[in-house]
Amino acid sequence: MVFSSLPFLFFYLPVVLLIYKLTPLKLRNLFLLLASLFFYGWGEPVYILIMFLSTAVDYTHGMLVERWRSDDRKARLAVASSVFFNLAILVFFKYWDFIAGNVNALTGLNLPVFGIPLPIGISFYTFQTMSYTIDVYRQSAPVQRNVITFGAYVTLFPQLIAGPIIQYKTVAEQLVSRTENLEKFVSGVRRFIVGLAKKVLLANAIGELWDQALASQSLTVAGAWLGLAAFDALPSLSAPMAWLGAVAYGLQIYFDFSGYSDMAIGLGRMLGFEFIENFNYPYISRSVVDFWKRWHISLTTWFREYLYFPLGGNRVPRWKWVRNILIVWLLTGLWHGAGWNFLLWGLYYALFMLAERLFLGKWLEKLPRALQHVYALFVVLIGWALFAVEDMGRLGAYLSACFGGAPLASAADGYYLMSYLPMLLILAVAATPLGKRLWDRAGERAHGVLLPVLTLAGLVLCTASLVDASYNPFLYFRF
Numbered sequence: 059m060v061f062s063s064l065p066f067l068f069f070y071l072p073v074v075l076l077i078y079k080l081t082p083l084k085l086r087n088l089f090l091l092l093a094s095l096f097f098y099g100w101g102e103p104v105y106i107l108i109m110f111l112s113t114a115v116d117y118t119h120g121m122l123v124e125r126w127r128s129d130d131r132k133a134r135l136a137v138a139s140s141v142f143f144n145l146a147i148l149v150f151f152k153y154w155d156f157i158a159g160n161v162n163a164l165t166g167l168n169l170p171v172f173g174i175p176l177p178i179g180i181s182f183y184t185f186q187t188m189s190y191t192i193d194v195y196r197q198s199a200p201v202q203r204n205v206i207t208f209g210a211y212v213t214l215f216p217q218l219i220a221g222p223i224i225q226y227k228t229v230a231e232q233l234v235s236r237t238e239n240l241e242k243f244v245s246g247v248r249r250f251i252v253g254l255a256k257k258v259l260l261a262n263a264i265g266e267l268w269d270q271a272l273a274s275q276s277l278t279v280a281g282a283w284l285g286l287a288a289f290d291a292l293p294s295l296s297a298p299m300a301w302l303g304a305v306a307y308g309l310q311i312y313f314d315f316s317g318y319s320d321m322a323i324g325l326g327r328m329l330g331f332e333f334i335e336n337f338n339y340p341y342i343s344r345s346v347v348d349f350w351k352r353w354h355i356s357l358t359t360w361f362r363e364y365l366y367f368p369l370g371g372n373r374v375p376r377w378k379w380v381r382n383i384l385i386v387w388l389l390t391g392l393w394h395g396a397g398w399n400f401l402l403w404g405l406y407y408a409l410f411m412l413a414e415r416l417f418l419g420k421w422l423e424k425l426p427r428a429l430q431h432v433y434a435l436f437v438v439l440i441g442w443a444l445f446a447v448e449d450m451g452r453l454g455a456y457l458s459a460c461f462g463g464a465p466l467a468s469a470a471d472g473y474y475l476m477s478y479l480p481m482l483l484i485l486a487v488a489a490t491p492l493g494k495r496l497w498d499r500a501g502e503r504a505h506g507v508l509l510p511v512l513t514l515a516g517l518v519l520c521t522a523s524l525v526d527a528s529y530n531p532f533l534y535f536r537f
Contacts, residue, residue: 059100061250061321062257064524070097075328087210087233090329094213098178105177108147113212115143116187117205120194124201133195140191148184151177156396179219181393185360187212190226192364199227207233216325220318222336222356225363229331236330246327248509251516253320258520260485261313264306267478268446271295271303274470296468300459302475304439307446309485312341315354334359341489344430345422346410346437357393361386384408394445399453403444410437 059066074093081089099106119140126132149157151174158169190211193199202208211233217224274295319336326333340352350358369382384405391404414422422430443460447453458464487493500508 059097061318061325062254062520062524064521067254067521067524070100071325078329087204087207090215091206091210091213094210094215094218097215098213098218102175102178108151108177108180109183109213112144112147112183112187113205113209116140116190116212117202117208119143119191120201120208121203123191123194137191137195141188144184144188148180151180153392153396182221182223183212183218185223185357185393186225189223189360189364193225193227199225200230202226202230202233214331216329216331217322217333220315220322221354222319222322222334223360224333224356225360228334232331238330242327242330246324246329248324248513249327250321250324251513251520253317253322253324254520255516256313256317256320256488258523259516260481260488261310261317262523263481264313264478264485265310267306267474268303268310270474271299271306272447274299295456295459296465296471297459297462298467298471299474300443300456300464301439302471302478304443304460305482306478308341308439308442309482309489311442311446312337312489313485339489339491341435341438342431342491343434343438344427345414345419345434346407347414347419349434349438350407350411357390361390365389380412383411387411395448397448398450399444399448403441406441406444 059070061067078086078089078093095106095109098109119136122136123133126136155171155173158171161167162169162171190199190202190208194201202211211224211226211229214224316337323333323335334356336355338352338355340349343349343352366382366386369385370378371382372379374382387404387408388401389404390407391400391402394400394403410418422433425433440457440460443456444453447456455463497505
């Protein structure tokens with residue numbers, strides 16, 4: 059079940075909210091646990107067992123850490139055991155087939171490849187549960203002795219399958235006692251509909267342009283490239299169409315994922331929770347470092363707190379700092395998917411991070427702001443091509459088309475540009491703080507009149523679009 063679906067909007071959500079509000083306060087976490095398990099099991103009932111396993115492993119290890127507080131060696135062993143179990147689950151379901159397939163190809167072995175479908179959201183909730191035990195050890199989060207309350211945290215449906223990654227320490231108090239009032243509920247409804255509109259009206263619309271760019275790319279595998287694949291791109295994908303496709307994908311994934319985060323934050327407010335923000339207008343960035351302070355904030359925060367700082371951060375000799383950056387970004391790439399393109403994507407950003415912090419950043423600061431924006435967007439768009447095209451042969455052909463390995467124009471370029479130009483302009487403006495600034499200037503009186511109208515109109519338009527359309531992917535569900 060996804061948020062942008064009619065069953066969720068008009069069956070699951072109203073029923074859950076009604077029962078939740080009627081449930082006594084002491085039983086609300088139990089109800090949230092059951093409702094969240096139903097939500098997750100809607101499409102994958104068997105994978106509920108993984109949720110039970112993750113909950114049991116980290117609840118038990120949190121208790122062990124607390125019990126062995128006076129014996130640091132045992133407490134560290136409990137943390138290490140928790141991390142091992144969590145990563146073992148993640149590696150088996152997400153990475154084993156990738157590892158086995160490549161080992162078999164390189165060595166001639168016959169390691170089993172299981173072909174098990176990836177459990178939805180496993181990367182998100184595995185990182186959440188793993189951070190709990192670490193924070194209990196660091197004493198930055200209290201141990202949770204109530205398994206129902208801990209289970210409600212692990213399975214909390216608003217952010218279960220695509221984040222944001224909620225650290226236990228940020229919601230520990232809210233799990234025990236949270237503020238619920240009409241104002242907060244209404245704010246949550248509005249935030250949810252904003253996210254729904256981002257997803258349904260904006261991301262879906264521009265996503266079709268990206269699909270057209272991929273459809274216009276035809277490949278013939280004819281050798282070996284980097285030992286993996288080769289390509290011979292037929293002249294069906296022009297350079298302008300390749301760049302237009304990269305722009306479309308960049309906008310699609312932003313409005314898709316930030317829209318989901320908005321919906322998660324809105325749902326949390328309806329239930330009395332406050333979740334962290336996950337995006338801060340990343341496309342107004344003037345550097346790669348700035349971009350990653352604004353994009354998927356909960357993930358970069360997680361890696362910074364639980365990997366980069368423990369490795370020593372930047373308070374180590376330079377070579378170790380370079381090592382730390384490479385480790386963090388290669389693992390960030392792998393977190394997104396089991397594929398060589400994701401490793402390449404992580405390495406790509408690691409190199410730009412290093413370059414900006416070593417020498418490029420000082421040079422960028424001397425440029426006009428407009429050129430800084432152009433630089434950042436150029437790097438990010440190439441990054442999205444690396445991210446989106448998982449087959450290495452197709453990826454090579456796509457990048458080749460971007461940089462001169464394709465016709466400079468085709469008959470279809472003008473058609474697609476003119477067809478999608480109004481939407482591209484709307485999305486470009488919507489990706490900046492301009493709309494928020496204009497809204498803030500409108501004043502409270504205008505807000506009182508326009509808010510209910512815009513909220514209702516957004517829900518009606520999204521519903522009409524969902525009834526009429528069959529194209530409704532959620533890009534981050536595969537992670």
